[in-house]
Each structure stands twice: as structure tokens, then as C-alpha cells.
């Protein structure tokens with residue numbers, strides 16, 4: 001159901017990740033924008049410049065007066081620091097500079113969580129598990145530059161979405177090799193979270209650490225190069241991909257146990273679609289379920305791959321509809 005007047009200005013929705021920034025116009029809340037403007041985040045010095053470029057590329061008349069942005073950052077104050085992108089900006093200054101009636105910021109995985117309330121086949125593809133438990137929470141999780149997650153809970157006749165810091169739970173360990181890797185990353189970063197292995201920056205850190213453990217000279221590699229060399233058969237890069245997959249499956253299993261997310265695990269983020277067939281769902285699922293007495297509990301939970309070109313933008317639109 002449309003909740004805007006036909007003559008109302010559209011709302012600009014944007015998803016600012018550590019690597020990629022995307023934006024679109026919502027003319028009908030609940031529906032994804034038709035056209036998506038995507039640029040590397042690092043091409044812009046800050047949020048205002050990105051939003052100006054997006055408005056120039058997307059909008060006609062009437063121009064949007066409301067903007068809602070999903071960002072990969074904690075949101076407790078007016079000043080926002082996007083560490084992975086090197087942006088620092090004030091929400092109120094940005095709103096004033098752009099002459100907006102409202103500029104709202106939301107955690108990027110909360111936006112993904114709102115999309116999860118709406119996805120049906122083929123926008124979600126079931127990869128593993130059984131049927132969703134009715135009225136149980138769902139978990140959204142996904143590796144991009146970092147590892148994000150959100151909890152999506154049914155609440156009477158509507159949904160609530162909660163930000164979590166699930167990417168920062170401790171990494172799972174089931175072998176001496178994983179223990180050696182985790183200790184190396186712990187010594188480097190002070191804590192070896194799941195994100196230190198199961199994300200784009202994680203793959204790069206794992207690559208460095210495994211080279212060091214195996215006595216190879218340092219050689220920095222991007223996540224894209226590691227994935228390409230893994231597919232070409234390079235043994236160390238194949239191991240990085242295997243460690244990434246195992247850490248993601250283990251983290252998703254721990255979060256499912258901690259939250260009772262029997263409504264389904266929705267796996268998104270930019271890396272898995274980029275990997276395509278190189279992502280091993282069997283390896284993921286083996287670690288998702290490898291939780292001793294709770295193996296059967298986890299095996300019953302459906303695991304879906306999010307199969308949507310801009311889930312955070314869809315989620316922002318669903319959120320606008322829910323607020324209307």
C-alpha cells in the first residue's frame with residue numbers, strides 16, 4: 001500500500017558502506033528504488049558530497065527534502081565517524097548544508113534487517129536447513145568490508161529490528177591451526193573477533209597472518225585478489241577462503257543459539273555474491289551446526305542467501321512504510 005501522496009517529494013535513501021556507497025529514490029514506501037546510484041565511498045570526502053552527487057544523478061522535481069542513510073558506524077552522537085571510509089561528519093551540519101527537512105541515520109544492518117522482513121523467493125534463496133519456525137526471530141548477517149548483523153523479531157502484527165554487534169563475538173576455534181591463527185590475530189588486534197576472519201578486511205589480515213605463521217615473506221593482498229588466487233588454486237588463498245567460511249558459519253551458529261533465531265538466518269553482504277560458486281555452503285553449514293548437543297536444533301533452521309541487488313535500500317523503504 002502506498003503511503004505517500006502522489007505529489008509528495010520522494011525520499012532519498014542511501015547505504016554508506018566502508019567500500020561502496022549506494023543511493024536511490026523511494027516514491028512508494030515498502031518498494032525498492034528503481035535506479036541505484038553506486039560509487040566507491042572513497043571517491044567522496046564526506047556524506048554531503050556523496051548525497052549531492054546522488055541527488056544530481058537521480059532526482060528531478062520535486063527534489064527530495066528527506067534523506068535516510070544506513071551507515072556502518074555506531075550512532076550515538078551528532079558527529080559520525082565512518083572508520084573504514086575515513087569520513088567524519090556532523091549530521092546537523094550536513095542537513096543544513098543540503099537544505100533538508102530531515103536527515104536520519106540508521107545502522108546499516110538494521111536497514112538490512114528491515115529488508116529481511118520483506119524478502120521472498122527469489123530475493124532469498126534457501127541454501128540449507130528446514131522450515132522457518134513461525135513467530136521466531138530471524139537473524140541477518142553478512143560479510144562486506146566488516147561483518148554486520150541484526151536481529152529481526154516478530155512483535156504481534158509488526159516487526160522490530162535491533163542492531164547487534166554480532167561481528168565482534170570471539171571467533172570459533174576447532175583445530176590447532178585455527179588456534180594459532182586466532183592467537184596471531186589476537187596479538188595483533190587485542191581481540192580476535194569473528195570479523196577479524198569473516199570479512200573483507202578479515203580475509204586480508206588472515207592472509208598476512210597465515211603467511212607469517214608459515215614463514216613466508218610479507219605480501220599484502222586485497223580480498224578480491226585472495227579470492228581470485230583461491231579460485232586459481234593457490235593453496236594459501238584457498239585456506240584463507242576456508243577460514244573465512246568456517247568463521248562465518250561458526251559465528252552464525254553462535255548467534256542463532258544466543259538469539260533463538262529459528263525463523264531463519266539471512267546471509268547477505270557484498271562478498272558472498274562476489275564469490276558466487278566459490279563460496280562453499282557445505283563448509284559454512286558444517287560449522288554452523290557443529291555445536292555439540294545443539295546440532296539438530298541448528299540443522300533445522302533455514303539458511304537463506306539474500307539475493308537482492310540493494311537490500312539495505314529496500315530495508316530503508318520498508319522502514320519508511322512501517323513508520324508511516
Ligand SMILES: Nc1ncnc2c1ncn2[C@@H]1O[C@H](COP(=O)(O)OP(=O)(O)OP(=O)(O)O)[C@@H](O)[C@H]1O
Nearest residue numbers: 017018019020072144145146200223227269270274
Ligand atoms: N570477489 C571478491 N572476493 C572477495 N572479496 C571481495 C570481492 N569483491 C569485493 N570484495 C570485498 O568486499 C568488501 C566490500 O563489500 P560490500 O560491497 O558489502 O562493502 P560495503 O557495503 O562497503 O561494506 P560494509 O557495509 O561492511 O562497510 C571489500 O572488503 C572488498 O575487498
